[in-house]
Amino acid sequence: MLYSIVPFSLKNTEILSINYINFLKYKLIKKINILIPKKLFFKNYFKLIFNFKNLQINTTKYENKILEHNLLKINPFLQIKIPIIIYSFYKNKYNFFNLNLINFPKLDFQENFILNGLQRTLLSKIKRNEGIYFYNKLKFNNLIYIACIKLNNYNKLFIEINQDNLIMLYDNTFKIKINFILFLHFIGITNNTLIKFSKYGNSIIFRQLLKKSFKSYYTLSYNLFKYFKFFIKISLTFFNLNFEFKIFNKISLNYINNFNLTTSIIKNKLFNLFGFDFRNQIIYLPKDLIGIMDTLLDLKYKKKSINNLDHFGYKKIESFNTILFDKLEFILEQKINKFKHILTKFFNSNLTNKFLIKLLNNNKTFINFQEYLNINPFVQYLDQLNSLSEIIHKLKLSKETFSKKNLNFRDIKFSELSKLCLIDTSEGLNSGLIVSLPNNIIKTKLNTLITPFKFKNKENEKFSIKFMDSLYQDKTQISLDKLFIRKNLNFNKFTILIFENSFFKTINTKIKFNIILNEKDLFSPSENLIPFMFHNDPARWLIGSKMQSQSVPLIYKQKSFIFTGYEQLISRKNINIINCFQEGIIIYVSSYKIIIRDLFNREIIYYLKNYNFSNQGIIINYTPIIWIGERVTSGQLIAVNQDFIENEFCIGNNVFIMYGSYLGYEFEDSLIINKNLIENNIFSSLHMDIYETMILFDKLNPEFIYSNIPKYNKYSKRNLDSFGIIKKGSKILENDLILAKIGFNIINFKKESLKNFLFILFGTKLKNIIDKSIIITSGNSGRVIKIEIFIDKKLIYQNILLKIRIFIIKQRLLEIGDKIWGRYGNKGVISYISNSVDLPYTKDYIKPDIITGSLGVPSRMNLGQLFETLFGISCFYLDKRLLIDKNINEKCNFNLLKSLCYNNLKQINLNIGTSTIFNPYIPGKISLIDGRWGYKIKGSVLFGCSLYTKLIHMVKNKIHYRTIGPYSEITQQPVKGRSKKGGQRFGEMEVWALEAFGSAYNLRELLNIKSDDIKSRLNMQENLLYNKNLILTTISESFRLVLNEIKGLALNIESFLINPFSR
Structure with missing residues (x-):
């Protein structure tokens, strides 16, 4: 199977790294140019000049190794610096230095963030795309039709037609409303152009609309400055759709007519609404606004119907750039304000330039960007239990908001076919809100999703791959890879199932059909690994x-x-x-490296990182799958x-x-x-434990490690070397020493006279010997695979001489x-x-x-x-x-x-x-x-x-000791979690295992006495302390809670004693 032909597949897990590189290369520099001005003046004291051309991006010296990050809890980051020139008017001097603007977390080679030594990934989010959306709402028992122009996440414009047949315009602040026709007059569109380009131009409805708009000129004349300011604000929003530049000068209203809607997203939405062809014709802003006005009139007089706003074609995947941009403006504004405050203090005092540079570049002075990513719920702890779980976690998507929890929002729409997985979702409260991407899918530059289809123009041609989005997919007839309907053999001979306009229907097989969707593209990678999955219930699937x-x-x-x-x-x-990057011949293979001699007689070495561990404590070990003398090609697997x-x-x-x-x-x-x-x-697995200790170097309380430590026998010290550290590769059992360490502690006396007498008698202060050795506890036996002894320069100031880490592999059998x-x-x-x-x-x-x-x-x-x-x-x-x-x-x-x-x-x-x-x-x-x-x-x-x-749910991780722990106030059941000293996680399947043995008393004790039966709990305590007799189990507190909830529904529940002998 090593060299078999694999089917068509796309690698869709590299979304994060591509977005991150584009963010650092292009979008970050443009955003900084917008938010930060090039020059700043401070009351004729000094002048600030930002040199954006010489922007620097520095990296940390940490290597991206998983093992080091998990242990040292470091944060490798990218530091962005801007050269700044400060000119003082009084001193007539220039000061040059680099300002540490902001720190971004660094991606490792596996496309993961490293925050506090832990690998994290980004959960993408589905949001509504930019464009024009029409909807209606009830106001005073009247239907009002509204057109929402979403320019970006912050700016929205609303155009509505009310019950008085007036078209009003307002923004998302809702502070002021103006007549829409007045705004068209403001940007230079006359009534003649309105009559010429509008399809309602010569109608009575449109003439009445123009007459009513002239009355609003009187209200405009009372507060002319306020309305004029609002007109300029709205007209500027159409200019700054892409946020690539700012306009500080006064606008020339004569040139607005030659300005078109720039974003191609809005163009595509207008194309689907109005039917304009953008390839042959440029749609300018006036014609777009007239088209919106005509659509509102069509909706008002029932000539058109409102499109489905939940259509997946109107949505996009929120990239990593937008998440960073949301917080970037706030951080930069705060940083510049603090920067101004420090500079004013500096010029009013007699401080040196070196002190100023240290003060400005201090991490405590400014807010770090990593704090925001640690709190963000979409930057999640990476699931590295196996290779499949890591891939699936990176393909997860979150829907627009968690506040919409109705069934319509959670349900699968027809427009989501082949764009979202039909089966894979989270369980519990977030069911339908956390979804996954299917097998083969591509994210475009506009953050929309496209899917591959088999396509051919003629019958004799071979199939080619064509990509389509949801909007284009609705307009075509698509079949599901020769899928027949199994109702009856007689009906299947001449019909075939297709998908068109968000509905399934059957057509005649004689019709030439050319677009086919593979059924594997409807599901995520985990579902495609299950054979015979169509013979299962979807819940079990x-x-x-x-x-x-x-x-x-x-x-x-x-x-x-x-x-x-x-x-x-x-x-x-x-x-x-590990894949091969160059064609060549294998000349050396071992468990830690592979050497390949390529066509240019160069030796390329691939190092295998063995005995690393993942976020879940699973060992990551690489094994080569090639041999010496084998010829490998570029892209071939050489180690798994x-x-x-x-x-x-x-x-x-x-x-x-x-x-x-x-x-x-x-x-x-x-x-x-x-x-x-x-x-x-057969079902044994390996897990890793790490024991870490530090050796203090203090004159008063020193610590030592040596092998001849007292109190322990020779058998427990059999694997120690001469320094008191366990040997590499030794097998350790319960109660074995892995590190012999002692410390000294000064004895504190209550009477100072006795303390002084002993000091004069012995010449030194008396000390206690404290045993600080590390002993293997029960259930943690294994084998030592690695020992690290090193000196950290940062810890020398804390009187720490050495740091020792011992890595132990445990083998867990089935139990x-x-x-x-x-x-x-x-x-x-x-x-x-x-x-x-x-x-x-x-x-x-x-x-x-x-x-x-x-x-x-x-x-x-x-x-x-x-x-x-x-x-x-x-x-x-x-x-x-x-x-x-x-x-x-x-x-x-x-x-x-x-x-x-x-x-x-x-x-x-x-x-x-x-x-x-x-x-x-x-x-x-x-x-x-x-x-x-x-x-x-x-x-x-x-x-x-x-x-x-x-499964990972092993019994050794579940069982813990608990005497009397906290109980919840309402249900009186033990709280969850081992850290809270909660109850045992004894679920439904564990109850079945006990029922198989017929252990009724154990079940009674677990489900009643140790749970929420208060009287039985107190009776068991009296039995243990005072030897009182046990009583029968009474009614539990959860059953009483159910009865109270039923009574809250106005249902009366009474109990009757039935005597079978009475008539």
């Missing part, structure tokens, strides 16, 4: 895609027997994988991380699974696993309480670990690795996992892998999967020679033999092979 980003990378993993072909595309979209085998994304193992019952331990979703999974480390899952949302908690000899087996002595209940399949409509188990067992016996399309039945127009499955099972019987796997009397099921007695088990079960992985 969403859970399966979410759990792929919550899976832990395993030590031993396998390629899945059933795959979709998208596993290879994850390696193309991943940034953490722990999530890949060769070039395929693999995070699980193919295990044997049985859908049936075994002693009742598989109750609901609880699972029974084979002990061989633990003995063979009771861990969660494992399949690719179809079929997750479960391990309730019982059985010995291999006790489990049932087939006639060829194959035992199941996982036993799960069969009720979870029909109740959740997970037919896809049944297909995977049957095809998986056939791939195991036939020694092959199956690349299958998700929607193959609809494309072939008959049930191909059924015939293909039975043919593969029949082929197994031919290869083995027996009918153990496929029995024609019970197709798809097999009979098993009991491992304890050797007798054949009655009935038959479904036995197959499927891919399973382990």
Whole structure:
């Protein structure tokens, strides 16, 4: 599979770095030129001159290593400096220095921000685009039609036609309203031009509108200066649409007629509204305004209908530049004001120039831009659990605002087809508000989204790729890659499903059809990794895609027997994988570097960063996938991380699974696993712990490290070297020493006479020896992989001599309480670990690795996992892998999967020679033999092979000790979180695992006494302290809360005691 042809794919995770480079190169310099004037004068004292041509961008000396950022908590940044010239009129001198204007966070090679040593990413936001929008609202029981001209995020103009048939104009401040025709007269448009270009020019409606506008001249004459100022303000907004320059001089009204609407976004919106052709004709501002006036009159007299404002074509993706611009103006204004304040103090006092430069460039004097990014909710902590979770986190989008939480806003619109993922969204309160980008999508320069389509002009031509946005997509007929409607075979022969004008409909197949949308482009990368996903319930499909980003990378993993072909595309979209940049031959390969000799006889060295850890504490380790003497090309993969085998994304193992019952331990979703999974480390994962200490150098309280520390036996000190530090590569167990360290502390006496006597007697102050050694606690055993000993120059002033870090890798095996899952949302908690000899087996002595209940399949409509188990067992016996399309039945127009499955099972019987796997009397099921007695088990079960992985929700992270912690006031249940000393996270699946054992008393204690049953809680306390008898469980506080809420709905609830013997 290493050199197979991969399907068409686009790498759409590089949006942040491209926006950041454009921001620093072009937009930042333009914005600074607008906000900061070139010269400033201070009351004839001095003059300031900003030299924008020599703008400097300096970087920090920190290297972008993940390990160093997480430990040192540093902030690599880009420092922007502006050369400033200060001229004093009294001294007649020039002072030259560089002003530290602002600090921006630096991007690493993986396109992430590094803030406080942590990698963060930006969550993009969907906002309404610039343009003209028409809508209506009720005012005094009258419909008022309004045209909103959105120029940018700050400036909006509103043109409305009210109940008196007057067209009024106002801005977003709503302080003043003027007649729209008066504004047209102000910019030089006469009544003759209005009659000439308006389609209502010769009508009675338009003449009455002109007559009413003459009456508003009288109101204008009373406050002429106020209205004239407002006219100039609105006319200037049309000039400054792109904010590329400022106009300080008086405007010449004669030249406004030759000015057109500059932004191409507004041009496209006008093209869709009015139908003007912008390629052959330039639309000037007067004609645009007349067109808006005609559209308002059409809406008033029901000649046109209002477009859908929630159409995705009217929206854009808010880039990183706009987020920075929102705060940049505020920071620069504050910085210049402080700068003026410092300069006035400096010229009034006798301070030196060096002191002035230190004062101006001090970080505490000015506000840092990193503070805003730390608070911003859209700059999020990067999810680095595996490679897929990092890609999906960078593709997330937030809708316009979190205040709109109705179902219409959360629902999927037809215009969002192929622009947003149909399935992937967040769970809980933000469902439908946090969405994801689909597979292949491109973000344009105007921050809009376009999607690739297959397109051809003639029948004999090959398909070519064409990109379309949502507005152009509505005007074309699009089919979904030969998709048939499976109602009846007779109806499918002459019809095909298409998408046009935001609706689905059927057309005749004889019509020539040329534009096709691939169904994989409707979903995100996580959904495309699930085979047979169209045979699943959409809710389980969403859970399966979410759990792929919550899976832990395993030590031993396998390629899945059933795959979709998208596993290879994850390696193309991943940034953490090392690609070859030059064609050449491999001359050296090791675990830490790769050397390639290129065509120009140069040696190119690629270093592999091993034993790093991610934000979630997962080890990042690179392995080369090439050999010495191999010829590589540019762009070829040469090393992959722990999530890949060769070039395929693999995070699980193919295990044997049985859908049936075994002693009742598989109750609901609880699972029974084979002990061989633990003995063979099938689902074992690696995690890293870091122990850090500092050695103080103080005359009064010194600290020492040495190996011959008392109080500990030789066994606990067996791995220490002569300096008292553990050796690299040693295996450590519980209660082992990894660092032997002691400190001294001066004894404080209450009586000073005794203190002076002892000082005279011994000559020094008496000190206590304090043990400060680091001991491994229970559950943290592992192996030492790295030791760092260094001196930090910044810490020498704090009397810190050395800093020591010890890195320990822990291996976590499967245990009771861990969660494992399949690719179809079929997750479960391990309730019982059985010995291999006790489990049932087939006639060829194959035992199941996982036993799960069969009720979870029909109740959740997970037919896809049944297909995977049957095809998986056939791939195991036939020694092959199956690349299958998700929607193959609809494309072939008959049930191909059924015939293909039975043919593969029949082929197994031919290869083995027996009918153990496929029995024609019970197709798809097999009979098993009991491992304890050797007798054949009655009935038959479904036995197959499927891919399973382990989730991050491990039981070691959940269990913690808690005696009596805080309770919430209303529900009287324990609060959430380990930091708040909250209750155990004992969820629904853990309750099923306990119910499988029939542990009723444990469940009663967990769900009542330790939860919200106040009387039982006090009775348990009296039982432990005073040995009183336990009473039966009373009514819980949450049930009382439900009763009160029902009574609040005016529903009366009464309890009656029913006696069966009374008549």
